[in-house]
Structures are given as structure tokens and as C-alpha cells.
Amino acid sequence: MSRIIMGIESSCDETGVGLVRLHDDGTVDLLADEVASSVDQHARFGGVVPEVASRAHLEAMVPTANRAFEKADLKLSDVDAIAVTAGPGLAGALLVGVSAAKAYAAALGVPLYGVNHLAGHIAVDTLQHGPLPKPCLALLVSGGHTQLLRVDDIATTITELGSTVDDAAGEAYDKVARVLGLPYPGGPPIDKAAKQGDPRAIAFPRGMTGPRDAKFDFSFSGLKTAVARWVEGAERRGEDIPVNDVAASFQEAVADVLTAKAVRAAKESGIGTLVISGGVAANSRLSELARERCEAAGIELRVPRPRLCTDNGAMIAALGAHVVAAGVRESTLDISANPALPVHVVSV
Ligand code: KG4
Numbered sequence: 001m002s003r004i005i006m007g008i009e010s011s012c013d014e015t016g017v018g019l020v021r022l023h024d025d026g027t028v029d030l031l032a033d034e035v036a037s038s039v040d041q042h043a044r045f046g047g048v049v050p051e052v053a054s055r056a057h058l059e060a061m062v063p064t065a066n067r068a069f070e071k072a073d074l075k076l077s078d079v080d081a082i083a084v085t086a087g088p089g090l091a092g093a094l095l096v097g098v099s100a101a102k103a104y105a106a107a108l109g110v111p112l113y114g115v116n117h118l119a120g121h122i123a124v125d126t127l128q129h130g131p132l133p134k135p136c137l138a139l140l141v142s143g144g145h146t147q148l149l150r151v152d153d154i155a156t157t158i159t160e161l162g163s164t165v166d167d168a169a170g171e172a173y174d175k176v177a178r179v180l181g182l183p184y185p186g187g188p189p190i191d192k193a194a195k196q197g198d199p200r201a202i203a204f205p206r207g208m209t210g211p212r213d214a215k216f217d218f219s220f221s222g223l224k225t226a227v228a229r230w231v232e233g234a235e236r237r238g239e240d241i242p243v244n245d246v247a248a249s250f251q252e253a254v255a256d257v258l259t260a261k262a263v264r265a266a267k268e269s270g271i272g273t274l275v276i277s278g279g280v281a282a283n284s285r286l287s288e289l290a291r292e293r294c295e296a297a298g299i300e301l302r303v304p305r306p307r308l309c310t311d312n313g314a315m316i317a318a319l320g321a322h323v324v325a326a327g328v329r330e331s332t333l334d335i336s337a338n339p340a341l342p343v344h345v346v347s348v
């Protein structure tokens, strides 16, 4: 008998509600994936304003859930379990989702599972490409996180191999976009501008790639500063900024470091599959270079479609389904949001 899992996401600026069907053989089908974004309300600040995000979640939560049930042609009473992002993320934003999930779980009399947002970004790939091989490697690149992870079991066992020591990859995109006068969030406009530019025009630094640097850690703060200095220098000399070339050269530096480290980690650990997910996985050059390098190294590459890569409720429903299938104990109704939930804690 299959089970319906509802997933609720509210860790940042996207209110997401997803519905999936968990089959007896452990496979999971996507039934609905509704997202309400408050990104437009943050654009003029150049970054997410936590209080604004929390208020937007509060207003969007129930309408988004209702839309998901309509899309899936299901009723609330069809739900067998509820999964919700318990962390990491913005405290106030997380609380809205956790409170909503508790209310739904209590009202429906179904189990509640507080789960990890980062693991959700990986689990979502199973909705498109089927079960994950055990083990696999995951490169998680979003606005808030840049991590290289070994995934032995998506429901229970994730180990961090490395992470950023300063800015996240997406954060670097957003900051460089600002320097170039491009809109927020910076990923999509830089991706677009870079297509018209020369990636070899400017040799920007590759952070943390020296012989004494931690092999699987990342740093993007120096790159961001190098771009800002380069643009300031050109402005001082009264030159026009070659936005497309700067975007392409910056993007090349990011994609180069991310893919080089991920492929090296896969090779050194003898793992044959790499999953790239999170908002920055939507980047065209990152997936192109990853494809080239994985092919050369004989590694299978899995990148979920862009809509699944950015924050959504389906990723939480998918992770919830795997947690339920693994027989993990349910959460108690007194769980709280944990803004700093570490990545190895898949469920709370
Ligand atoms: O995963 P996500 O939706 O939210 C977080 O959990 O942070 O990621 C958002 C980030 C933003 O920094 C945005 O600039 C970046 O993903 N992004 C991209 C692209 N699309 C979104 N970065 C590079 N290229 C893109 N095409």
C-alpha cells in the first residue's frame, strides 16, 4: 500500500509545499510542488531580510498548501505523514513551517518528521533520477551553503567532507552581481551575461587550491574581493566595465574550483556517482564543466532540473518519504526549529 507524504519548507525566502507518493518498493513519485517566493520583497535590499521572509511565510503557508492539494487532486485526509524543514535556516522563517507542520500533524493524527534542509536538496534528485546509489557523493551549492558530502544513506547517514570557510557559492554570485550592477539574486543574470563573455578574459583566483589548503574546503571571499578590486580599477581609469567578460571569468573560477574538488573527492573515495544540487546547480557552466570532467573520470553525474534545485517543498517531502521508508522514529510534537542544524543530522 503506497503512502502520501506532505513536505513543508520555509527555511529562507521560499514557502514550499510538496506532495509525494511513497511506494512499497521505496520509490517516490512527485505529485505536487507549489512554491510562493518572497524574493521580490528582498530584491531592493540585495539579500533576504529575515523579518520580511517570516511574515511572507505566514501569509503564504495555507494558500500554498491548498494549491498543492488541488494540483495533486488529494484531500488533507489522504496524508499519511508530514515532513518539515527543522533547519538549518532563518530562525523566524523556520518556525512558521515547523508550527504549520505540527498543526497539520496534530489535526490529522499523522506522524511528524522534522528533517534537514540540506539533505532535502540531495533527496530531491530521487524524484527525477530514481534511488540514489549507496554511497554517492553530493555537491551542495546554494545561497547559504557550499558543501561536499558523502551520502551512505540519504535517510540516515551523511558525512561532510568539506565546506566553505567563508562565503557560499550563491552568496558570491549575489555579491558579484551587485558589483556589476546586475539584479538580485545574482545567479541567473550572471549566468546570462557570461554566455556573451570570454571566460579567459581575466584570470581570477581559484580559492583554497594551494598544496597546503584543505583539499575539500572552499573559499569564495577572495574571489569576490578580486572581482570588486578589478572593477574598481577599471572605473578609476575611466574605462567601461566589460560586464560579460567579468561575469564569464568569475563564473569560470567558481565552476572550475567546485567541479575540480568534487571530482577529486569522488576519485579519491572511489565513489562512482556525483549529485549536484542547490540553487547554484542551475548554473549552465557549472553543469557543463561537471559533465565534461565527470565523463573524463568515468563518474555518473546527476543534476536535478533547475526547478527542483532551488528551495521547494517537494525536496522535503522526498526526504520525508525516504526517512519514513527507512523506519526512522517520528519526531515529537515539541521539536523546535534549529537554525544551525548540522548536515549529518538528517532528522530530529
Ligand atoms: O538553493 P537556493 O534556492 O536557496 C538557498 O537555500 O540558498 O539557492 C539560491 C542561490 C542564490 O544565491 C542564486 O543567486 C543562486 O542560487 N542561483 C544561481 C543560478 N540560479 C540561482 N547561481 C548561479 N547560476 C544560476 N543560474
Ligand code: ZN
Pocket: 117, 121, 142, 278, 279, 310, 311
Ligand atoms: Zn536551500
